[in-house]
Amino acid sequence: AQSVTQLDSQVPVFEEAPVELRCNYSSSVSVYLFWYVQYPNQGLQLLLKYLSGSTLVKGINGFEAEFNKSQTSFHLRKPSVHISDTAEYFCAVSEPGGYQKVTFGIGTKLQVIP
Amino acid sequence: EAGVTQSPTHLIKTRGQQVTLRCSPISGHTSVYWYQQALGLGLQFLLWYDEGEERNRGNFPPRFSGRQFPNYSSELNVNALELEDSALYLCASRKLQVTYEQYFGPGTRLTVT
Numbered sequence: 101a102q103s104v105t106q107l108d109s110q111v112p113v114f115e116e117a118p119v120e121l122r123c124n125y126s127s128s129v130s131v132y133l134f135w136y137v138q139y140p141n142q143g144l145q146l147l148l149k150y151l152s153g154s155t156l157v158k159g160i161n162g163f164e165a166e167f168n169k170s171q172t173s174f175h176l177r178k179p180s181v182h183i184s185d186t187a188e189y190f191c192a193v194s195e196p197g198g199y200q201k202v203t204f205g206i207g208t209k210l211q212v213i214p
Numbered sequence: 215e216a217g218v219t220q221s222p223t224h225l226i227k228t229r230g231q232q233v234t235l236r237c238s239p240i241s242g243h244t245s246v247y248w249y250q251q252a253l254g255l256g257l258q259f260l261l262w263y264d265e266g267e268e269r270n271r272g273n274f275p276p277r278f279s280g281r282q283f284p285n286y287s288s289e290l291n292v293n294a295l296e297l298e299d300s301a302l303y304l305c306a307s308r309k310l311q312v313t314y315e316q317y318f319g320p321g322t323r324l325t326v327t
Contacts, residue, residue: 132314143218143304143318144257151314190257194314201270202316204249206256 239307
């Protein structure tokens with residue numbers, strides 16, 4: 101069975117500083133990986149995804165993530181955060197196959213400090 | 215293209231009552247997922263419907279049930295409400311066999327008193 105661990109429940113960071121949100125997964129087969137963002141009082145929105153190919157994935161709003169198979173990680177990074185990046189971020193994993201469900205991590209709250 | 219819609223946006227119920235939440239997927243999406251987001255617990259997978267059939271179910275008691283209609287919209291029913299059912303219920307849709315991305319609605323906030 102697949103699982104996702106988000107290592108930090110909350111990450112405070114000053115505006116314009118870099119940030120890394122950590123995500124580790126476990127699965128017995130190859131995986132597809134996702135990062136979603138949830139702004140206050142809204143549903144989730146896809147930031148980026150890794151299905152295959154280049155291990156460095158670029159997403160919306162200046163975010164990127166790197167798939168590391170040996171470390172089973174998919175950490176999310178942004179070189180310079182903005183106040184508007186304050187939100188909760190969810191890492192998710194799915195195994196290939198039509199009826200494989202997506203498993204979400206517990207979420208990391210990013211608080212950008214002015 | 216219209217996104218995933220959910221109704222109602224907010225709901226207050228009393229312990230023991232029953233509730234029905236509704237979700238309309240993006241046009242052309244056949245799969246609908248339901249999640250519970252309770253405070254501090256992240257997203258907990260509830261149910262997955264595709265082409266009118268239940269494809270997968272999370273670790274929730276049978277009083278959580280649902281269905282999917284021929285137009286792919288879906289209902290989530292919760293019977294015998296308990297205080298711990300208070301949560302944001304999120305619906306997501308997906309175009310199965312085409313993409314693994316799920317598109318989320320804004321959610322229904324359920325408060326049980």
